[in-house]
Amino acid sequence: MIRHILFITFTDSALPEHILAVRSAFLQVSDRIEGITGVEWGVNDSPEEKNAGFTHCVLMTFADEAARQRYLPHPVHDDLKTIFRPILREIVVLDYTVIP
Template sequence: MIRHILLIKFKDQATESEIAELKALFEAIPSKIEGVVAVEWGVNDSPEGKNKGFTHSVLMTFADEAARQRYLPHPEHDALKVVFRPILEDLIVLDYQSNPKRLTNKEKLCT
């Protein structure tokens, strides 16, 4: 699996309805693009104050590399960009291979 993380900083003039529209588009992606397993939308609620203006996140899970390669040039991804770009101040994108490790009971006690 591949995790695709977006950290989002919206422009000050971005409206709640524009952000809600973007959220709905992201959340519809798994039903429209084969191999996109899940999409999670999040709003920062960290009390640490270290988000540097990034207020929202998206965590997308691809089944495999082929799914990521289908997503990137897909018309639904392009439709996201049409809504996203005008309200976007800054964006961080990070992808990584997910290989979850199950902790043993001993490892759980040590953490």
């Protein structure tokens, strides 16, 4: 199992409806690409103030490496990037394999 984590900051011009569209697109990915077993979306609410300016997070779970490799070049991923990139200020992507 592989976790795919995105830490996100949106542009100042990103409207709430644009962010909602990105959220909706992310949450539909698991229904559209085989091997993605879950997608979570969250908004930072930590009182620790150690988020380095990142305001949103996406956590995706891939069943295995084959699922991750299907996702990266998939047209659904490309469609997601089309609506995501215009309002994206900064992103950190971190993947890790879950070790039981």
